[in-house]
Amino acid sequence: MAPAPMAGLRRASVLVASLALLGTGIAPAHASDLPSPELTPRPAELVDAGDDTGLRAAPREGTPAFYLEGGAGGADAADGGIRTFAAEGSSDGTAATGSISGRITYWANGVSQGGLATGVAVAVKWDDVAGEWAGYTSAEADATGAYSLTSLPAGDYAVLAYDDLAGSPLIPEFWEDAQHISWATVTTLADGQAVTGVDEQLEPLxxxxxxxxxxxxxxxxxxxxxxxxxxxxxxxxxxxxxxxxxxxxxxxxxxxxxxxxxxxxxxxxxxxxxxxxxxxxxxxxxxxxxxxxxxxxxxxxxxxxxxxxxxxxxxxxxxxxxxxxxxxxxxxxxxxxxxxxxxxxxxxxxxxxxxxxxxxxxxxxxxxxxxxxxxxxxxxxxxxxxxxxxxxxxxxxxxxxxxxxxxxxxxxxxxxxxxxxxxxxxxxxxxxxxxxxxxxxxxxxxxxxxxxxxxxxxxxxxxxxxxxxxxxxxxxxxxxxxxxxxxxxxxxxxxxxxxxxxxxxx
Structure with a gap:
């Protein structure tokens, strides 16, 4: 059975909610579906300018629908902001043995600084029944920034990396370099599969x-x-x-x-x-x-x-x-x-x-x-x-x-x-x-x-x-x-x- 989410997951949930990084109802977007430009426009259909002057910012129509609704603080931070999974096993009822691992590094002053010892990785899983993303488990990085998310059942995952250091200026990101889960590169995990190389470099504002x-x-x-x-x-x-x-x-x-x-x-x-x-x-x-x-x-x-x-x-x-x-x-x-x-x-x-x-x-x-x-x-x-x-x-x-x-x-x-x-x-x-x-x-x-x-x-x-x-x-x-x-x-x-x-x- 999968372990209960760690305390780090709850901290990440609050952080995710405050940045409006996570939402519901947006199905996984795999890497091949993502738009090619380096920076991605926000789609008009998810935004209401909120006034009748016509002067408010209004995203272009026809842009990729990979952006989530909601603003800062849109989720309920009191309960962690995102739903978490109950323990879940593999498809044949045995304990889940899949894993995702990688390294969290960081960048500052224009230079890559290497491994982030205070980094945390969160496995966020797509729930087909609920039709939403939910936190599953988390893992703290070691002194080199390496982490391993273990006991994962088969499914689609987005990995969130963040710095657990109080007052850190590093911006949380999903793999790869995505500020919103709908832009994340999704990892599709089979029963017992071990996926490596899910590395993320965090950066300041x-x-x-x-x-x-x-x-x-x-x-x-x-x-x-x-x-x-x-x-x-x-x-x-x-x-x-x-x-x-x-x-x-x-x-x-x-x-x-x-x-x-x-x-x-x-x-x-x-x-x-x-x-x-x-x-x-x-x-x-x-x-x-x-x-x-x-x-x-x-x-x-x-x-x-x-x-x-x-x-x-x-x-x-x-x-x-x-x-x-x-x-x-x-x-x-x-x-x-x-x-x-x-x-x-x-x-x-x-x-x-x-x-x-x-x-x-x-x-x-x-x-x-x-x-x-x-x-x-x-x-x-x-x-x-x-x-x-x-x-x-x-x-x-x-x-x-x-x-x-x-x-x-x-x-x-x-x-x-x-x-x-x-x-x-x-x-x-x-x-x-x-x-x-x-x-x-x-x-x-x-x-x-x-x-x-x-x-x-x-x-x-x-x-x-x-x-x-x-x-x-x-x-x-x-x-x-x-x-x-x-x-x-x-x-x-x-x-x-x-x-x-x-x-x-x-």
Whole structure:
């Protein structure tokens, strides 16, 4: 008969519940069924944005259904959070003799640190009758990090590894590198079978930096992290300036592809290779031939059909992108096109909510007729303004409120660009959870531009922060969202640990 779950299993159960790692009703997903991208979007069908503004983060439709419902603390920690199996024997009634073994290691300060002596492995078994996962047994690691889960009957198992050290910053994971059981690699155990090599390396919150040699390679690496082959679209914009890409980022997420950057007159080899890997159904150029040349367009046509959105100025280009890619939308963001910080935050928020960003001449006393027409045709019932009245005037806000569609008008603003960025993320993600989080510099634009569609597609917040530190407000919000993997975009921000400290505080 199988042994009763150890005390370590109960501790793991509480931990699992607090991170919303485990749920019911999701059948095993075997390795061959898992999606190919390194990072996986959350499916729309399991998420309710929870308000009627249309501004809340909303995962893309049609993404893999490998994500579990529930938020932080969703299970009842008082009884361990997950049901545990009663003792169970093998199929012929004899004592179960199957086993799963491996090694728990850990990573810190950018280096693999070897075996985790305080590691615990938990065998979580699929119950066909109950139609849910349940904890079965657990085992503590030895001094080298080795563990062995024994006396296991035949069945499907997911193995959870965690650090039993009080206050550990290491994030629990299922095998292999999965924060949710529905993403785990499932081990199917026959009667008496011994499975070895189920190894897991635990990592702290700040997992990695996504950064290339320059802004163009960084955008490529961000694309590779989120998007597989044969995407519906890929957007291309100049990396030398920001206006055209501000609206292009949310549009790229809307159609299911990345935003890649080019210098203007040539396509860097790394970008060309990524476009060929993506094999998009179409390529969209944001901006005129003055910023992305006709020669670049000719080269792109050799990969896929090309659409170009080019207006008489940055504002006209923005209007064309919004009209051409969205048509209509339940909500929209408005930001100044004269500078980038607030619009960067709006782009990430819009991409997450699957709505557009329209840039306007922010210091004008009223909304110009062309922008008013664009918002009216969009039919947005809510319009959010990114930034204070110093960047998007109170006259423009009043003009938006007088549109024939009578939208609700909100303004998200803080004392500076970073406070505005946090206010936007807090509003969009209020009451929700996310597995991933991203940050990019607020003093430079390229990495955040390319990061917006990636973060939006992955249902993840994009924090615009200082190059040197992260505010306590951002750190608190990262904790509240239950983010398990945090990525720094670009080489402008420090990947800071200070032992186990994930962020340098402002």
């Amino acid at each position: 700040v997992k990695d930096r996504i950064a290339g040699a320059d802004r163009y390679e960084t955008a490529v690496l961000a694309s590779q992290a989120a998007f597989g082959e044969e995407v519906p679209c890929a957007f291309v914009a100049t990396g030398a300036n920001f206006p055209d890409a501000l609206s292009a980022g949310p549009a790229a997420a809307h159609c299911g592809g990345p935003l890649l950057l080019v210098p203007g007159t040539v396509i860097p080899p790394v970008v060309l290779a990524e476009l060929k890997r993506l094999s998009p159904e179409r390529i969209v150029i944001a901006g005129s031939a003055a910023v992305v040349s006709s020669g670049v367009e000719t080269t792109l046509k050799g990969i896929a059909p090309v659409t170009r959105y080019a207006g008489t100025d940055r504002y006209d280009t923005s209007r064309r992108i919004v009209a051409g890619e969205f048509g209509t939308a339940p909500a929209a963001w408005v930001a100044t096109g004269a500078n980038f910080p607030d619009a960067l935050s709006a782009s990430g928020a819009a991409a997450a909510a699957d709505i557009p960003v329209l840039i306007v001449p922010g210091i004008a006393s009223t909304l110009d007729s062309a922008s008013a027409g664009a918002l009216t045709k969009l039919g947005a019932k809510t319009v959010a303004i990114a930034g204070s009245a110093a960047v998007v005037s109170s006259g423009i806000q009043a003009s938006i409120g007088k549109l024939s569609t009578a939208p609700q008008v909100l303004r998200l603003a803080g004392a500076d660009r970073y406070a505005t960025a946090l206010a936007i993320v807090r509003f969009v993600w209020d009451g929700q959870s996310s597995i991933y989080g991203f940050s990019a510099s607020g003093s430079n634009f390229p990495d955040a531009l390319a990061g917006a569609p990636v973060a939006g597609w992955l249902y993840a917040p994009l924090y615009i922060t200082s190059e040197y530190c992260t505010s306590l407000g951002v750190q608190t919000q990262v904790t509240e969202l239950g983010i398990a993997e945090f990525f720094v975009l670009g080489k402008y921000q420090p990947l800071y640990y200070n032992g186990w400290q994930p962020f340098r505080s402002c």
